[in-house]
Amino acid sequence: MLLTLAWRNIWRNKKRSLIIISAIAVGLCCGLFASATMFGMWDSMINTTIDRDLGHFQIHSKSYEEEKLLTDTIPNFQNIVTKLNSTKFVAGVSSRTIIEGMASSAATSNGVRILGINSDSEKNITSIHQQIIKGSYFGEGWKNQIVIGEKLADNLGIRERSKIVLSFQGVDGSIIYGAFRVAGIYKTESSVFDKTNIFVKEDELLSLLNSKKISNEIVVRLSSVQQLDSVYLPTKLMYSDLSVKYWGELAPELKLFYDMLLTQMYIFVGIILFALLFGITNTMLMSVMERVREFGVLMAVGMKRSRVFLMIILETISLSFIGGFAGIILALIFIEYFGYVGINLSAFTEGLSQWSLGTQLYTSLPFSFYPPLALMILGTSILGAFYPALKAIRLNPAKAIRTY
């Protein structure tokens, strides 16, 4: 009954109600869309980092963590790879041999991270093979192929099929040289990554090293990030003498900013609601002052003050929720649309590249964001209604009836 009354009261002054409803709707819609943009940005940053390099989790020997030396290998790595390969939810496992060394062209040289990989298993892990801009990802035909980043190719002044000499330290400490020919050039979202990471075939690198099969790093990719706990945690327990880390530990700053992002979005939406609070209070205050006589009559004929209070609160809640729902639905439409089409940010390529971001931004917002949002809107409307409602029940019915 009270709700019906409240609902009808809202529409007695349509223009005023519509203004505050549209204020809430527009404010929320903008706020949610901005949050979705930020969220989409970090989401894509994490995804590109996982796709490009990290995988979902990695295994190293404990000493490799600190020193990153070729000789810090994982013992019995083949057993681990086989075991992980037959584990449920695992989409791909790749073992890498990693050496820091120098890449020299005829003109100049650069420090690089040489990754000896098995190109077939690596394809299940990273997206580099899809990001080749020239040449191919290890084709047939000649020996000692190498895949390098565009930025490094520019720095070294080399092209596809150019010769490149790698120098690095072997297992016994001697310096080893190897001539390679560029098979393909890749370009990822991160210029830093492109400058330092080069890929060669594991067996060719091992024969240069004159070494048996070794592994510095095992990268695991799951069918979905949701399965992380069910695979990562048992693996971590099983190999307690190795360092098993998931992407959040491998890129802690990424994880930290991601966690902070959600807090930031709540604060941002909170600020918008705070600004709306004034509008809501003002609207309800006007509405109460117009109806002084009406409240006087209601109280005089026996309506309890608590019910008058509740009625005004309900009016405000309905008002805010109409606006809130309109805002959320509008925002969802925009978020879904731009989540599908994407926003073009190519004007900021270099800055985005530094942050490992692509130039196409897809908006997204986790659904877990909405229930707390509804609570925040509810809280705001109650807070906004409080003063006008208090004013109404403080009226003296006898005087109020005579107010025109």
Add this chain to the structure above:
Amino acid sequence: MSTYIKLAWRNLWRNKKRTLIAAASVFFAVILALLMRSMQTGYYDYMIDASVRMYTGYIQVHGKDYWEKRSLEESMVTNADQINKLKNINGVQLIVPRFETYSLISHGNKTKVVQITGIDPQLETKLTDLKKKIVSGLYLSDSSKGIVLAQGLAEILKVEVGDSLVIYGQGYHGVTAAAQILIIGIVKFTLPELNKSFSYLSLSYAQWLFSAPERLTSLSIMIDNPKDLDRIKSDIQKVFNDKYEVMDWEELSPELIQSIQIDNASGIIMLGILYIVIAFGIFGTIMMMTAERVKEFGILISVGMKKWKLALVSIYETLFISFIGVFAGAIISIPILLYFKANPIPLTGEMADAIMAWGFEPILPFAVYPGMFFAQIWTVLAIAMVSALYPVLFIRKLKPVEAMRG
């Protein structure tokens, strides 16, 4: 004229609470906006200053293609006359010559790729405070034949001051550069990437080792005031007659300037959203003030008040409501911002660790520029003018006879 202002002012206070609530919304919005802008610009200023002091300087001079190729083949030769001319440019604080290249460094059976920088020890420390970052051993001297290693690098190679290293690299014109060098000092950087890859030689020794006597790869230039950047840059270009490339920090760190632009744009969008919400509040208040006075307007017009004068009064009312908020907000903000500018907020916890890992101090710096205040004033003025359209149009269409009966 003053009569209308007086009229508008009195109209405002016919419903005190409503006016105050509307003004308060502007007040809080302005304070929030100013705090946010101050924090953002303060952060940008700090980032720029910290990053130019970390390595690059505000301006660098390179050989033509050096920046692209990073090859010793693109290094340059400067003469004393040019350096003197540079020093005489008004606003130039410091000129730091460098010789930078990559090389392999080994100790025992451990080898790392490092950046080797040949420096003028005295000038370098004025720019980057390198001497203060020494954690053990000595700093370089002009004729020193030793090497100073970054601490992370020393840990990986398991070396200490007094140990010897073998440098193995490629010198000018492809000549092999190899030498056994004594470690004389260890220097600690907060940024892990620098800490694991940097090493320093004295300039003359580096030039000798890499067979490039008298050659430099860059001159880093520090200036007194970032505002003079463009003038100083063009003066430097004149000194070298376009023979060498002159780049400012925006070109040297495009990723820094673009990250700033992205962050700045997102900040402005957020404030825009906040102000849209505030605009609705003001508009709603003005609308209510108009709607409840239909009868009054009708009477005023029928007793001979000109419509445009009435419209003028309503414009004044709108301006007053908004500007009470803006001015109160701005005035309250000034001491708050100045306080935080002098005492930046220290950060703690995980966030602080992350910022320190990037090599910056864990503080939230603030900056105060007059432009920030004007930006808020213009924004609110725009909102007020748009909101004032409603009563103006309303009065224009008003029919006094009908209005009086309403």
